[in-house]
Each structure stands twice: as structure tokens, then as C-alpha cells.
Amino acid sequence: MKEFKEARENYESIPIPEELDQRVRAGIRRGRKNRRSRYVRRTLGTAAACFVVVFGALNLSPAVAAAAADVPVLGSLFQVLTVRDFTDTDSDRTVEVEQPTVTGSDYADEISARIQEKVDEKITEGEQIIADYKEAYFATGGTEEDWAKHDNKVTVTYDIKSQTDTTVSFVVSSAVSIASAYQEQTYYNLDLAAGRELTLQDLLGADWVNICNAAIRAQMAAAEDPSVYFDESAGGFATVDEATSFYINESGNPVVVFPPYTVAIGALGTVEFEITK
Amino acid sequence: MSHIRESELTAYLVEDQARFYRLAYSYLHNREEALDAVQTAVCKALEKQDGLRDAGTIQTWFTRILVNACMDQLRQRKRVTLVPPEALDAGSYEDPLPEDGSLARRVDALPPEVATIVKLRFYEELSLKEISQIVDCPLSTVKTRLYTGLKKLRIAVEGEV
Numbered sequence: 001m002k003e004f005k006e007a008r009e010n011y012e013s014i015p016i017p018e019e020l021d022q023r024v025r026a027g028i029r030r031g032r033k034n035r036r037s038r039y040v041r042r043t044l045g046t047a048a049a050c051f052v053v054v055f056g057a058l059n060l061s062p063a064v065a066a067a068a069a070d071v072p073v074l075g076s077l078f079q080v081l082t083v084r085d086f087t088d089t090d091s092d093r094t095v096e097v098e099q100p101t102v103t104g105s106d107y108a109d110e111i112s113a114r115i116q117e118k119v120d121e122k123i124t125e126g127e128q129i130i131a132d133y134k135e136a137y138f139a140t141g142g143t144e145e146d147w148a149k150h151d152n153k154v155t156v157t158y159d160i161k162s163q164t165d166t167t168v169s170f171v172v173s174s175a176v177s178i179a180s181a182y183q184e185q186t187y188y189n190l191d192l193a194a195g196r197e198l199t200l201q202d203l204l205g206a207d208w209v210n211i212c213n214a215a216i217r218a219q220m221a222a223a224e225d226p227s228v229y230f231d232e233s234a235g236g237f238a239t240v241d242e243a244t245s246f247y248i249n250e251s252g253n254p255v256v257v258f259p260p261y262t263v264a265i266g267a268l269g270t271v272e273f274e275i276t277k
Numbered sequence: 278m279s280h281i282r283e284s285e286l287t288a289y290l291v292e293d294q295a296r297f298y299r300l301a302y303s304y305l306h307n308r309e310e311a312l313d314a315v316q317t318a319v320c321k322a323l324e325k326q327d328g329l330r331d332a333g334t335i336q337t338w339f340t341r342i343l344v345n346a347c348m349d350q351l352r353q354r355k356r357v358t359l360v361p362p363e364a365l366d367a368g369s370y371e372d373p374l375p376e377d378g379s380l381a382r383r384v385d386a387l388p389p390e391v392a393t394i395v396k397l398r399f400y401e402e403l404s405l406k407e408i409s410q411i412v413d414c415p416l417s418t419v420k421t422r423l424y425t426g427l428k429k430l431r432i433a434v435e436g437e438v
Contacts, residue, residue, distance in 0.1 A: 004399040007380040011400045014299045017308055020315065024294045027316040028287050031323025 093130045093152040095123060100158040100172060107192050115172060119156050122174035126154030133178050153177045161247045161255075169248035200246060203254045204277060212240040212256060216273045229264045237263040246275075253277055286326055289335055290319050296401070297343055303385070303396055304347035314350050318343040334410070340401070341411040344393060351389060383430050391426040394419055 088095040099119045102108040130152045137147060153176070160170040201208045216237060220229045230236025237258070245257045251274075258264070258271045290297075297318065301311040321342050329338050384395050393412060397403045403411070409419045 007384060008400050010381040011299060011303060014302050016295045016298055020294055020298050023312050023316040024290055024319050027319030028323055031320035035324045
């Protein structure tokens with residue numbers, strides 16, 4: 001209809017705000033989380049839930065790792081240090097940060113910059129979650145006095161999983177604890193010597209998918225109560241892929257990590273499977 | 278019939294976001310509210326993804342969620358416009374045309390349930406059957422509303438719309 005041509009052109013020229021993409025992605029994250037939290041509510045049972053965001057596991061060259069796996073000392077080539085350690089408290093929340101940095105090469109510096117960025121992002125995100133919660137709290141009739149009793153916290157810490165004279169595997173965790181739940185996991189696996197991402201294939205060889213899947217299925221079946229793991233048909237474990245998170249343990253084996261509620265009931269929390277090489 | 282995977286759903290939502298925003302904006306005429314409505318609808322879609330049985334109907338399924346989010350937003354506003362009695366034209370039962378008279382403005386001035394159908398039909402170019410699924414009304418109601426809308430817009434209907 002020609003009358004509608006102009007109206008339609010008008011409609012199509014509605015400018016798209018820059019933040020639309022961000023908002024759509026935020027909606028996706030929130031929706032995904034809400035869907036999962038149906039499991040959470042049943043299993044968690046506590047008013048205040050603490051959720052951990054694990055986002056960094058740095059693994060150095062696997063060949064060197066295997067060769068030097070029995071030398072549990074981090075050498076002089078690369079170092080993991082605490083670069084920022086502070087606590088900041090105001091009336092609304094406490095922020096506690098223990099931020100690691102990696103030194104020794106340009107790639108290590110790049111990784112450190114990424115950690116820095118991630119930590120800053122997590123602090124901002126955590127503060128935003130608390131601010132949103134505060135707004136909702138008062139909007140629904142909460143009092144200033146009751147609000148003061150809340151102990152809202154944003155924390156960032158790190159934990160070295162394993163180290164040798166040339167390799168290190170560690171996770172950086174950030175947590176937001178308020179009266180509701182938030183959770184997300186991202187691991188970075190990096191070969192600092194070669195300056196690239198490290199994969200399960202590097203550690204386990206070409207058949208890594210089958211090796212992992214067989215080991216995981218065997219461990220699930222051997223569990224005291226195998227029903228804690230979701231069926232594949234119910235959205236449970238299907239297969240590992242390039243996006244599967246892992247870190248390297250003291251024995252030099254990759255440990256595959258699944259965030260809570262993805263493959264098993266929430267009560268199990270983060271689920272880990274060691275894949276023996 | 279194939280059940281949709283979460284990755285397909287998120288890909289669709291990211292891909293078609295501009296369309297969603299325009300539709301939301303055409304209801305709300307407010308940038309922030311339109312962004313809120315899109316975010317709310319996206320969030321709901323992820324929560325209720327198990328309700329989408331057939332991946333082929335994703336567009337009508339999500340548009341319905343989005344339209345409902347916009348309607349909720351409009352309801353929340355509870356905006357009441359008071360019109361002084363002397364401004365009413367007692368002789369006409371037809372809605373007055375907005376001052377600038379452009380078709381787009383006149384579409385917006387229609388009652389929301391009528392405007393929805395006009396927009397979906399002519400801006401989004403959906404079929405009447407798809408629209409009836411989105412607004413959850415029988416096809417005959419959709420047709421009635423569409424013709425009512427066109428009549429109010431003083432547009433002659435040429436053949437089948």
C-alpha cells in the first residue's frame with residue numbers, strides 16, 4: 001500500500017541506540033540465569049547466596065609442564081604476583097580485591113592487562129548489581145535502617161592451582177554476595193611461552209574429545225549417587241568442546257570444570273573432573 | 278518441528294535486535310523504555326525457551342513476548358490524558374486526527390490493540406495468520422481490527438490487505 005510507504009520509511013529510520021546490543025546481551029544473561037535459578041532456589045535454601053565468577057586459569061606450555069611437573073617451584077622466567085590488594089568499604093558495600101599479575105614476557109603483560117580489565121569490569125558489575133538491588137529494595141518498601149544491616153560484598157581473589165619452574169595454572173575468582181544469586185564462569189588458558197591460548201588438545205592429543213567424554217562419563221557413573229547429574233536429554237552433559245573450561249592440577253593433568261547447575265544439581269556447586277593423561 | 282537450541286535462540290535475538298527495538302519504540306516513543314522492553318522480552322524468551330516447540334515459529338513467538346512487554350510498559354505508565362469538554366467534537370464519533378496528520382502519527386494515535394495489528398501488518402509485513410498468533414486473537418478479530426484501523430486512518434482498502 002503506497003500510503004504506508006512513507007510511514008514505513010519513518011518507522012525504519014528510527015535510530016538504533018548504541019547500547020541496544022549490550023541490553024540484548026544483558027537480557028540473555030539474565031534470562032539464562034533466571035532459568036537456571038529454578039534449580040537454585042530448591043537446593044540453595046539460604047537467603048544470602050555467594051556466587052563465584054571464575055575467569056582466569058593460566059596454563060603455560062604443556063610440553064614443559066609435563067617435563068617439569070615434579071618441580072613445584074615457580075622459576076624466575078614467569079612470576080605471578082599480587083599487584084593490587086585493597087579493601088574499600090562504604091555504607092552500601094565492601095569491595096575486597098586481591099588481584100594477580102603475570103610478569104616475564106610481553107604476552108604475560110598482555111594477560112595482566114586483560115586480568116586488570118576483567119577485575120575492573122567485575123568490580124563495576126558487582127557494584128552495579130548491589131546498586132540495582134538497593135534501588136529495588138527501597139522501591140519495594142525497604143527501610144534505610146534495614147538496608148544498613150545488609151552486608152553486601154564484592155570480592156576478587158586468586159588461587160594458584162599448580163606451578164612448576166616454567167608453568168603456572170591459576171584461577172581468579174570474583175564474587176558478589178547479596179540476597180540474590182549471580183554466577184558466570186570463564187576460563188582463560190594461555191601458553192605464555194608461545195603467546196597463545198592453550199587447549200585440551202595440546203594436553204591430551206588429537207583424540208581429546210573422546211578421552212574427556214569417556215573419563216567424565218565414567219566418573220559420573222561411578223558417583224555415589226549418579227542421579228545428581230542431569231541426563232543429556234535434560235540439558236546435562238553432552239560433550240566437551242573448545243569452550244569447555246579447565247585448569248592444570250598439581251599432577252599436570254587437566255581438570256575440566258563445569259559451572260554450577262550446568263551438568264549437575266546446584267548443591268554440587270562447581271563440578272570438576274580430572275582427566276588423567 | 279525441531280526444538281530450538283539455546284544458541285540458535287540467542288543468535289536470533291542478537292541478529293534481529295534492531296527490528297525488536299523499532300517495534301518497541303513504535304509503541305513507547307521513548308528510548309529508555311524501548312530499551313527496557315527489549316531487554317525484558319529477551320530475558321523472558323530465555324526463561325521460557327522450553328515453551329517454544331517449533332523453531333520455525335520463533336518470530337511470531339518472540340514478537341508476541343515483545344508486544345506483551347511493550348503493553349505491560351504502557352499499562353505501567355497509567356498515563357491519563359484529560360481533555361476539557363469544550364475540546365470535544367460532539368458531532369463526530371471519529372477520532373480526531375493529530376495536528377501534523379502524517380500517517381505514522383495517525384497510526385500511533387490508534388488504540389494500542391488496533392495499532393499493533395496495523396504495525397505488524399504494514400511495518401513488519403507479517404501475515405494476518407501470524408499476527409493472530411502474536412496477539413492471541415482469532416483471525417476474524419484481527420481482520421476486524423485491521424479494517425477498523427484502516428477506516429480510522431481514512432485509508433481506502435484496495436483489495437486484500
